[in-house]
Amino acid sequence: MKKNILVIGGGPAGLEASANLKRLGYNVILIEKDKQLGGHLAKWDRLFPDGVSAKQTLNALLDEVSGVNCFTETEVQQLNVLEKSYNAILSNGITILADAVLLASGFDLFKAEKKEEYGYGIYEGVITNADLEEAFREKKLPAKHPQAIGFVHCVGSRDEKAGNPACSKVCCATAVKQACEVKEVYPDADVYCFYMDLRMFGRHYEDLYLKAQKEFGIRFIRGRVSEVAETTDGRLQVKAEDTLSSKPLKVTLDMLVLMAGMRPSESGKSVGRQLNLTTEEDGFFSSADNLLSIQRSKLPGFFYAGACTGAKTLPDTLHEARSAAIEIDRYIKEKFSEK
Amino acid sequence: MIDFGFTVSPSSRINLDKCDKKSFSALAALEPDVLKCMACGSCSASCTAAHFEPTSVRRAILSLQNGQVEQALDLLKSCMLCGKCTMVCPRGINTRHLIISIQKIYGK
């Protein structure tokens, strides 16, 4: 008989893992709390470093999961550990007996309004990275040409006061990508990136940075924005320190994009509470081993994939999803061949 | 006017709204590589003149971006054009000619 695997979360990690588990011959049940599959990927317009369409990428992932039992708008209501399996009661009333569970609950974007000094939700021109992606996707960029646009890196990341000392890994590349995109739309605007360190670690990321500097003339200012205020004509006055010249700096902008970082998702946390899963100081789930078995939790048969164990890029997430499928396959084979 | 023994001191704050972007665009048109600086500091670290006087291409570029022209020229006036900075620049910026162009565009 086919073994049941419950995958919680229909983002890239959940989709890629489900596709692979299905291919390995398991009966996969994928549940997603939103109306549609895809997680944050579905809300994005283009992806760094090459600017490929998020929609196409998502469609490629979705093509692979045809035949998997998907329940959207569904959450786990109760999750119990049985002797050799897990018993899950879903919000749609279905009860599932799963031989293994994969948690792919991903991340929530940091709530930018928590950084009160940036005035998100208070000043018109202050938006988040997600808002900008939506504007690109829906083609709803402000028609009035802005003269100056700023990007604030590390909003809610590397910030103990915001509750997240860790780096969110994707914001630097996203900010540089978005800065280039915005400059393409408004070539006459001055575009500034306020960064602390530029973490352009991936393949082609540095090229993106160089392109942003040389081709788009984007100005990188090393220093975190300290505060934002509105000017008499409704523009944004931004203060920061240019730490490279050790001088305070101010500039008036028309749009300020906050690169909201990654926080553990609320829905993931609620699953974690039911099983008393441990988290690390950053709030993300702790793996059995951070080097050797990131996909394993401390509970046998309960696995992780993607950003529920910390900020990850899309390729990282997909790799983890594939390796989680292999780990689960190995677990099931070992567990059920003992008899 | 009364002398109180103290007075309002001038602000050291950089105001990007007021800095001369035209000259910098002219410089960037002539020396597009000026935009490539990633502030690593290799130029100043290897600089022959910096051993004796504050000299730094990196800081000069930054000062120009921040509209502090005097400071930028001050940081380059002791340069002897020896070319070490050009040799060590990881981004391949022709710093030597950049220095001359800065002095020509902003000088006097």
Add this chain to the structure above:
Amino acid sequence: MTRLLIAAGQHVTPEGIIDRYPNSYNHFVLPFVIGISFILVYLLIGLIRVLYHLTGEDRIKLLKSLFIPKTALKNLKDIFCDCLIHTKIWERKPLLGYMHSAIAFGWFMLIVLGHLEVALFAPRHLEGISEGSLYYPIFYRFFIWINPEHETLRGTVFFFLMDFFLLYVLSGIGLAMFKRVRSIALGMRHTTKPSLADRVALYCLWAIFPLRLLAESFTADLSGGSFLTKPVNWMFRAFFGNELNFMPTWWAYSICLGLFFLAMPFSRYMHILTEPLLILMRNAGLKVRKPRKGFAEAEIYACSSCGLCIDACPMNTQKKNLKYSSVYFIRFLRRHNNRKINEIADKCLMCGKCAAICPVGVNSPEIRRVQRETLNNSISYDYSYLDNIAEEKLTSEASAKGKVLYFAGCMSHLTPKIIKSVESLLKASGTEYEFMDKDSGICCGRPLMLAGKTEAARKTIQANKALIEASGCKTLLLSCPICLKVFKEEYGLKGIEILHYTQLVDKLVKEGKIAPQKGSVSMVYHDPCELGRGCGIYNEPRNVLSAIGDLKKAPKEKDESICCGYSLGSMTLEEKDRSKIAESSVDNLMAGNPECIVTACPMCYRAIRSKSPVPVKDFAEIVAENMKQ
């Protein structure tokens, strides 16, 4: 024939050896007379201009040099070798050399022999001039007919010589035409794009001698001729009979000559006339002071636009850089196109190869440097700190009295291996030395000079000079050729021997203070521009390297070596273009598959190392590694 001449209004004298004198004037000479008058006036004005723009000091220097026997002799030799025989081209490309000398020397001989003929056979005309007559038979064969029965042996020799040199010239012209079609056959990959005046002058030049052959052949039965003109004359008669109207060819010949002279000042062929002046000025030791006037103007007009510098230029490994070649620089200078002048002036690597191979010897890198001076010399700077350093160091630094003073220079500090190796050789040879810029030094000034900031360079030179002179050293040792050149040329250090480390090591080996160990490793030596072409040091490093291993020859070496691309000479060359040049430099060095490349310049060392497939060693490094224990 006689009837025909009478019809043309000619007058025939029936007696004497030279028994036929046509009327001493004919309208067809007008184009030629106009042309030659124009060019002579032009030359005179040009000469006055050039002399006027020289500084007074230079003018006197030039005048004096003409009367110094040694210089005068050298002038003659240079004019003969360079202007007529073109020995420099012969050495590089024999076929091209032959072409040039055929046209230049051949034509010269035709003119000289022509005048001799006049003097010998038509003394009346010479007397005529002294008596106030305006006529002089330049077109000898037209105006002076020799009765065939009275032809003497002397006359026959002249006829033969004239025909011989005409053939000589024609062979050159033939080659020139062939070269236009297929330049590569004569050893040139790229030639210059000719201007309109160039084309006019060129086609005239091509036409002059065939037309002369035709014209002289038509009249060969009347004026006499030799092995070339006479058979052609017979041939014409065989084909066209006796009813020949030779006037059109003489007209055409004269028109071509006239046009050629008219186009000459605006064309590359001006060099034929201006080169001697350049030789005189160069031998007098004049220097370029302004990029467009005086000596430079003489150089500009002496450029033959031959385009040899195009192939020589290391930048031209990329086609897009062809436009920066010296020949175009000179052309734009001539046309006063300032934007292009500055662009090209800044781009040049100043490797000096174009000057080294220039058949006329135009030192265009120097003109570029002076051109840079016009823009950059006035850029402000503040070197007041140098005075303080000099003061501090003068009082605190240990004296190097009677010792070797080693100045590594800015660039060597980026290649500590060179410094370490030089020091170890000095120690091994027991040479006492002081390290002048161990912690910090003042730049030698050469980079500033190259950038045209000559005044600023003087400041750093002054500061360094004070330090060196105060040290009391006997020898100044340098590891950077860039420094070497400026120390030699601009410092004026009296009583101090200035040596590059290749020279010192060669000396130490010869004195037996260092004993290199002969090994079997095959190597090739890269001549750094400033060391080789800049200071003429080619053999010292080779002497030592031959004693260490199997020193191979590179296809292009010594004064033809290819710059590594990273020269400080270029102000605007981009990194990726420099890297392409480095590649071509390495390709040249790798032609003989050496096991290692050796060079003697910190800049070349870095550049070549970045592209070389085999290990790259500095000269001092490889010597230090191969010493007898």
Add this chain to the structure above:
Amino acid sequence: MIYEGKKKIWADYQKEIPEDHYFYVRSCIRQSFFPASEVTFLDITRNKLGKDIFGTEHHTTCGGIAYHSDTIPQETVMTIIARQFALMKKYGYENYVCSCITSFGLYCETLETWREFPELQQKIADNLWKACRLEFAKPKFLVHASDLIFKYRMQIAAKSKFKLVNQKTGEPLRVVEHIGCHYSKMFPSKGVGGAEYPYVLVGMIEAWGGQIIDYPERRHCCGFGFRQYLIKGNRGYSVSNTHKKFESMEPYKPDMIITNCPGCPYFLDRWQYVIAETQGKTYGQDGHGIPVFTYEEVAGLVMGYDPWDLGLQTHQVSVEPLLDKMGIPYDPAKKFLGKNGKFIGEPQKPHCLK
């Protein structure tokens, strides 16, 4: 500006302020420079609103100025504070209201320190017993006097005779609110509305009919900064800070400034004179300055107190233009008469500040 966004943040920073029964502690600076403000506070709360606000002559300074000027150690200042709290307990109160922001900040800091380090609290309790034989206590509720006026703002509005409205145009007055740094910047949760968009003064202005000005340097310090002013060599920093604030608020053409800190009204007021005399620049209309008020003074004006009873004649920047705008009657002849009706002397006119 999205007002809803601010309201959301204000909702996050609700502070529990008891309605009545307070032990009141005065401010060293205020009772020297704005004595009428504290008097007005007590008059409004006790007599107009009928609240139980207890004051005693036995309390001392909190030690804040000395502490922030690095002249007394922390344990000393904590013991002084413990004595104030003990007095509160002794007189039977558990709600503590202070007139001074420096004190308020220091009380918050001290209470937090005691919470984090109970052994230190014990030591201070011992010190207090040894020195004064008083029993250690901590207030149940600690509020600033402006918190109380904020709490009573609607009651005051109900009794108001004037509004923060330009009588001639009917437009609301444009009001700059300035919060003392130590009110909520150290402990955002201790202030009404938090630190970024404090609501304590905004609430009063809204209730009394004015319009808030949100200018870029609203968060900036008034320039007092303790050592920046107390050491004369540093006063350039102090006045430069103030200058920066005025330069920033100038384009918004404010009619008045309202503050809740002892130092702020003093420096915002007096430095306008110094700026005028050194830079030749004034920020109000027609060569006037921008008048600066304490919240009690504004409450008093709204409730119809005589301006000279509120001590407005002691301000550097003349208040008459604002009184005219609000339509408040005043007798210019009485400006420099004391409580006893005698002439108290008139200060010399500045050179360029009207």
